[in-house]
Amino acid sequence: MARRSGGRPASRDNRSASGQRQGGPSKGRGGAGGRSTQGGGRGRGAGARGGAPTRSQRPQKRDADAQSAQSRRPDRSRAGSKGDLIEGRRAVAEALELGLPVSRALIQKDQGGADQALADLARTFEAAGVEVERVAKPILDSLSSHGAHQGVMVKVRPYRYASLADVIARAGEGNALVIVLDHVTDEGNFGAIVRTAEIVGAAGVVIANARAARVGVGAYKTSAGAVMHLPIAQVPNLATALDELKEHGFWAGGATEHAHDVIWDAPVHGRLALVMGSEGSGISRLVREHCDFEFRLPQRGVVESLNVAQATTAIAYEWLRRDMTQAEAAGGVADAAAGADTWDATGEVVFDETGYYDLPDTSDFDF
Numbered sequence: 256m257a258r259r260s261g262g263r264p265a266s267r268d269n270r271s272a273s274g275q276r277q278g279g280p281s282k283g284r285g286g287a288g289g290r291s292t293q294g295g296g297r298g299r300g301a302g303a304r305g306g307a308p309t310r311s312q313r314p315q316k317r318d319a320d321a322q323s324a325q326s327r328r329p330d331r332s333r334a335g336s337k338g339d340l341i342e343g344r345r346a347v348a349e350a351l352e353l354g355l356p357v358s359r360a361l362i363q364k365d366q367g368g369a370d371q372a373l374a375d376l377a378r379t380f381e382a383a384g385v386e387v388e389r390v391a392k393p394i395l396d397s398l399s400s401h402g403a404h405q406g407v408m409v410k411v412r413p414y415r416y417a418s419l420a421d422v423i424a425r426a427g428e429g430n431a432l433v434i435v436l437d438h439v440t441d442e443g444n445f446g447a448i449v450r451t452a453e454i455v456g457a458a459g460v461v462i463a464n465a466r467a468a469r470v471g472v473g474a475y476k477t478s479a480g481a482v483m484h485l486p487i488a489q490v491p492n493l494a495t496a497l498d499e500l501k502e503h504g505f506w507a508g509g510a511t512e513h514a515h516d517v518i519w520d521a522p523v524h525g526r527l528a529l530v531m532g533s534e535g536s537g538i539s540r541l542v543r544e545h546c547d548f549e550f551r552l553p554q555r556g557v558v559e560s561l562n563v564a565q566a567t568t569a570i571a572y573e574w575l576r577r578d579m580t581q582a583e584a585a586g587g588v589a590d591a592a593a594g595a596d597t598w599d600a601t602g603e604v605v606f607d608e609t610g611y612y613d614l615p616d617t618s619d620f621d622f
Contacts, residue, residue: 349480364389422459446477
């Protein structure tokens with residue numbers, strides 16, 4: 256089991272010169288402090304509008320038309336729930352390449368002949384023994400999570416989540432990034448975060464098993480298929496999960512607007528469990544209490560801040576930059592050491608908290 260090395264990051268309660276915690280105990284707002292504005296509309300009352308005819312008084316033709324339209328729509332039980340439908344050409348192509356168990360394909364019938372890419376997909380499905388049904392665009396629109404199906408959907412078995420142990424095993428013993436999402440609920444944000452995590456080489460993503468976005472149609476689409484390349488673990492308690500990650504050498508860093516330190520001064524490197532808060536409430540109090548340190552993204556503009564997906568991308572790339580800098584520096588030391596007199600005889604490299612290495616102090620050397 257890997258152990259956390261180096262000095263413990265400064266706690267959240269002793270960061271300012273006065274010793275007072277900056278920002279107070281209030282919760283953060285989405286991402287690195289981003290707030291998501293959720294519009295609301297006027298709801299209808301429980302009763303019928305005054306003077307409106309009752310159902311028995313309305314013309315029966317509308318009911319007949321609705322029944323006719325329903326008969327033309329594929330049975331949703333056959334099409335599958337939104338949780339096991341993949342939409343979009345790139346995501347579907349990824350599913351085919353990875354050999355996901357596709358049981359049924361829906362292809363837009365008024366494009367299947369004219370659109371060569373869709374025609375090729377249909378032939379691929381048929382050759383693999385997958386049932387192909389050509390349907391009208393309105394039917395795909397009704398099943399789509401965000402209307403970007405691009406004329407094709409496939410049904411697969413429900414996503415198989417990993418365990419936290421799987422994520423830890425994938426992290427190995429060296430530097431690693433694990434992204435922990437504290438009840439991020441928007442499937443689009445979730446998918447975008449998974450895409451970022453896969454691109455920067457994270458070991459996995461950890462989410463809560465309740466009140467959080469899951470791997471569904473939107474996540475398959477916005478992650479561009481990354482959910483099929485990266486372990487995503489569902490856990491019943493995020494605070495407990497952070498403690499387990501710490502036992503395996505990770506430092507837990509929370510991104511919140513209430514932090515005193517900006518990211519440039521925070522130890523965002525090494526084995527990092529990056530905690531990102533929900534779109535509306537940020538990181539919960541209990542989860543914040545289990546973070547080793549907190550930080551925020553600086554800003555100069557007047558817009559509120561980045562949303563959680565954008566903030567995660569910025570922070571993940573800062574972690575990657577420091578990790579690559581450290582790896583390149585270590586490689587440079589090894590090469591220089593091999594050249595005998597061209598480097599300090601000890602070959603020792605000392606990295607500071609930003610991930611950069613310190614050269615030996617030569618101020619007392621007699622040149």
